[in-house]
Amino acid sequence: MAxxxxxxxxxxxxxxxxxxxxxxxxxxxxxxxELAARYGTPLYVYSRGYMQxxxxxxxxxxxxxxxxxxxxxxxxxxxxVLRTFLEEGAGLDxxxxxxxxxxxxxxxxxxxxxxxxxxKTQEEIESALxxxxxxxxxxxxxxxxxxxxxxxxxxxxxxxxxxxxxxxDPHTHTYISTGKRENKFGLDLERAEHAYAMxxxxxxxxxxxxxxxxxxxxxxxxxxGEALDxxxxxxxxxxxxxxxxxxxxxxxxxxxxYRPGETALAPEAFASVVLPRVARLGLKLVVEPGRSLVGxxxxxxxxxxxxxxxxxxxxxxxxxxxxxLIRPSLYHAHHxxxxxxxxxxxxxxxxxxPICESGDFLAQDRDLPDVGEGGLLAVMSAGAYGYxxxxxxxxRRRPAEVLVDGASHVLVRRRETWxxxxxxxxxxxxxxxxxxxx
Ligand code: LLP
Numbered sequence: 001m002a003x004x005x006x007x008x009x010x011x012x013x014x015x016x017x018x019x020x021x022x023x024x025x026x027x028x029x030x031x032x033x034e035l036a037a038r039y040g041t042p043l044y045v046y047s048r049g050y051m052q053x054x055x056x057x058x059x060x061x062x063x064x065x066x067x068x069x070x071x072x073x074x075x076x077x078x079x080x081v082l083r084t085f086l087e088e089g090a091g092l093d094x095x096x097x098x099x100x101x102x103x104x105x106x107x108x109x110x111x112x113x114x115x116x117x118x119x120k121t122q123e124e125i126e127s128a129l130x131x132x133x134x135x136x137x138x139x140x141x142x143x144x145x146x147x148x149x150x151x152x153x154x155x156x157x158x159x160x161x162x163x164x165x166x167x168x169d170p171h172t173h174t175y176i177s178t179g180k181r182e183n184k185f186g187l188d189l190e191r192a193e194h195a196y197a198m199x200x201x202x203x204x205x206x207x208x209x210x211x212x213x214x215x216x217x218x219x220x221x222x223x224x225g226e227a228l229d230x231x232x233x234x235x236x237x238x239x240x241x242x243x244x245x246x247x248x249x250x251x252x253x254x255x256x257x258y259r260p261g262e263t264a265l266a267p268e269a270f271a272s273v274v275l276p277r278v279a280r281l282g283l284k285l286v287v288e289p290g291r292s293l294v295g296x297x298x299x300x301x302x303x304x305x306x307x308x309x310x311x312x313x314x315x316x317x318x319x320x321x322x323x324x325l326i327r328p329s330l331y332h333a334h335h336x337x338x339x340x341x342x343x344x345x346x347x348x349x350x351x352x353x354p355i356c357e358s359g360d361f362l363a364q365d366r367d368l369p370d371v372g373e374g375g376l377l378a379v380m381s382a383g384a385y386g387y388x389x390x391x392x393x394x395x396r397r398r399p400a401e402v403l404v405d406g407a408s409h410v411l412v413r414r415r416e417t418w419x420x421x422x423x424x425x426x427x428x429x430x431x432x433x434x435x436x437x438x
Contacts, residue, residue: 013054013257013264017047018299018380023342025378029407032301032340036376039400039411041303042320044387046076046412048084048405050297055088058254058289061267065275067285068134070114072252073099075290075384076298080403080412082106085293091134093252093288097124104131114249114286116163116213118143118184125150125158135159137211137249139186144199151204160199161209161249164192166230170215170223170253173331179214179227186212189234196238207242209283210235213251216291219265221273224250228277235281248278249286256295258334258381264292291384298383300325300399301340302362304375305354307347314349316368318377321353322360323393325379325386329359337362339369340376351377355394387413392421 017028025032027045035045059069070091073082077099082092083106091112092103103113113133115124120136125147128136138144138160147158165186170177178185187195199205214227228250238245254265278285302320309315327333337351347370351363362379371377390398397416402409 013266013296017050017297018338018378020338020342025338025340027299027404027409030404030409032299032378033376035402035404035409036301036303036340039402040415041301041376042318042324042399043301044298044382044399044401045301046078046081046294046298046383046401046403048080048403050383051081051084051293052088054293054297055085055090058267058270058287058292059088061271062275062285062287065278065285067287068112068247070112070286070288071293072288072290073103074388076294076386077102077388078401078403078412079106080401080410081294082108084403091286093290097121097127100124100128100131100133110134114161114211114288116211116288120146122146122150126154129154129156129158132156133159135161135208135247137161137163138199139163141187141195141198144195144205145202148199148202148205157204157206159206159208161207161211161247162187162192162195162199163211163213164189164231164234166212166214166227168214168223168226168230170218171220172215172217172253172255173333175331176216177214178216179212179223189230192234193237196242200242206244207238208244209247209249209286210238210245211249211251213288214253216253217255218253219255219263221265221269224253224270225273225277228274232277232281235283239281239283246284247286248281248283249288250274250278252288252290252292254289254292256292256381256384259336264296267292295384296381298381298386300362300379300382300386302377302379304371304373304377306373314347316347316349316351316377318351318353318362320362320379320399321355321394321396322357322362323355323391323396324353324399325362325382326389326391327385328362328364329357330389335363335382336380337366337368338378338380339371340378341371343369343371343375345370351379355396392416395421397421 163186302318400415
């Protein structure tokens with residue numbers, strides 16, 4: 001228990017919303033055990049207070065620049081989460097037609113939506129043009145051409161900001177590093193100016209800015225400084241050339257503490273690197289944070305099914321799996337594991353799910369609270385890229401999501417049923433007539 005209390009403290013980013021009190025894990029003012037009993041497991045539990053406080057901390061630190069903060073919806077797309085940020089005045093960063101649909105449905109102001117992604121389809125571009133989004137971040141010359149074609153066809157103007165790949169190392173996991181020369185994202189610096197000139201000559205396009213997103217889970221602000229320094233001269237030339245050039249979107253990527261002793265990238269540290277550079281350029285700052293606003297505001301609660309020993313290892317088998325939270329399997333990401341009700345001891349082993357793959361683990365080779373069969377565990381830091389990356393693998397139902405706000409809680413997505421899992425299928429014997437064709 002003493003160990004867990006230390007964990008709270010060490011992982012603090014000023015917003016401890018999952019705390020242990022009297023041997024019980026709380027989400028804000030609600031006992032997690034109560035939520036598990038009420039809604040079942042596996043269960044995602046989110047703290048609204050956490051999201052609000054992280055948003056306000058970032059907005060406060062960046063206030064001198066009066067930025068547009070576009071919450072990166074991909075981190076956690078639940079409508080209640082989107083609403084939480086929209087009510088704070090946020091815009092949204094979307095990356096697909098589906099996310100755009102969610103954004104509009106949640107009541108986002110289209111003029112505060114930016115649309116990223118290397119492979120936007122004609123359908124996605126046209127719906128974004130219809131909605132009148134703020135701008136597209138554009139990843140290639142052919143994409144600029146396609147946006148122009150779409151805009152001409154439907155009689156709109158597409159606002160664009162090319163994404164530049166500045167070739168800087170964000171010092172993060174290779175899968176989520178996006179601003180190095182070998183990554184598929186953005187255009188190299190030399191190419192960029194030609195791309196802008198090419199786009200400027202196309203009909204129904206307006207050049208409004210420049211975009212960067214160098215990676216995710218950055219714990220050091222310096223790479224942002226490096227990236228901004230690399231594009232500063234280019235921004236100056238573009239501003240001089242295009243009167244409509246006014247936004248500098250530096251993406252997201254602010255890292256959070258996943259481990260005890262790890263320190264999140266503080267909004268103030270980020271601001272101290274970004275603000276002076278943006279002020280010098282006189283451009284309107286746009287940021288696209290995802291993880292830093294939700295990551296430590298969510299947990300995945302699961303119930304122990306069995307504890308087994310095999311050879312010299314112990315396995316704690318729970319009812320959550322890689323389909324619910326894929327980060328450990330995909331990136332070997334570390335998530336703390338805590339007892340929902342204080343355990344008397346610890347056991348050393350792997351925390352695994354029921355899926356038939358050895359890659360199905362939530363924690364490996366760890367000291368885990370020994371809660372015993374039927375006991376509840378919380379996988380921490382699961383608010384970002386948790387539910388959003390979940391799947392139905394092994395025909396598992398996706399879990400429920402609950403939003404806690406002070407002492408109240410509300411189910412914001414019900415658990416899927418087995419019917420939900422097979423809903424869109426046909427066995428072909430009715431020529432697919434049972435299935436709607438889109
Ligand atoms: N803007 C763009 C263009 C992005 O591609 C991303 C994330 C963000 C903003 C938000 O980044 P954040 O602030 O959340 O770091 N699934 C991985 C993370 C993938 C990030 C993809 N892009 C994970 O679980 O760590």
